[in-house]
Amino acid sequence: MKKALIFVVVFGAAAAAFLYMQRNRASTVDVTGPPGSEFTGTCEADGAKSEMSGTAPAHFEFLCRNVAFHLQLESEGMAVEFVADSDHRGKVNGGSPTPQYVEGFVEHSAFKTEFWINSSNRPPNGR
Numbered sequence: 547m548k549k550a551l552i553f554v555v556v557f558g559a560a561a562a563a564f565l566y567m568q569r570n571r572a573s574t575v576d577v578t579g580p581p582g583s584e585f586t587g588t589c590e591a592d593g594a595k596s597e598m599s600g601t602a603p604a605h606f607e608f609l610c611r612n613v614a615f616h617l618q619l620e621s622e623g624m625a626v627e628f629v630a631d632s633d634h635r636g637k638v639n640g641g642s643p644t645p646q647y648v649e650g651f652v653e654h655s656a657f658k659t660e661f662w663i664n665s666s667n668r669p670p671n672g673r
Contacts, residue, residue: 571631571654573613575606579624579640587617587648611654616670619646626650628663636663643667 570592577585579602586599592610598617602624617626624640630652640646649670650663 570609570611573608573610573628573630573652575608575615575650576627576629577602577604577617577619577624578627579603579619579621583619583621583624585617585619585624587615589613589615612652614651615649617648618669619648620644626663626665628652628661630654630659630661634659634661636661638663638665640665641667 575589575598577600581602583602584600585602585604587597589596589598589606589608591608591613593612598606598615602621613630615628619626619640622640622642622644624646625637626640626648627635627637628650629635631654634652636650638648640648646665646667647669648663648665651661653660
């Protein structure tokens with residue numbers, strides 16, 4: 547009986563820890579630059595696609611496990627900062643020539659987080 551109780555407690559703790567690791571996590575994207583600078587783009591958060599366009603400064607928040615975004619910065623002096631779960635942070639500065647293209651991605655799994663942000667003066671493949 548004592549072994550069975552220990553097993554139930556250990557199994558329950560392991561299951562609770564696993565479920566905690568599977569929770570949604572906060573991610574933010576901040577676009578800065580000269581006021582009124584335009585950007586266009588898209589994002590996908592846990593499979594839901596949406597537009598991600600506007601003028602600087604702009605702030606986007608996501609509460610999910612996976613985020614991918616693609617932005618086209620239309621003016622010099624713009625920057626994009628991407629933060630995932632407070633532990634992963636990246637910032638890219640737009641330059642010349644414009645437009646600049648910025649891509650970011652985060653995927654949280656139970657035991658690791660994959661994160662990257664990149665900029666280029668060439669459009670990403672498929673765009």
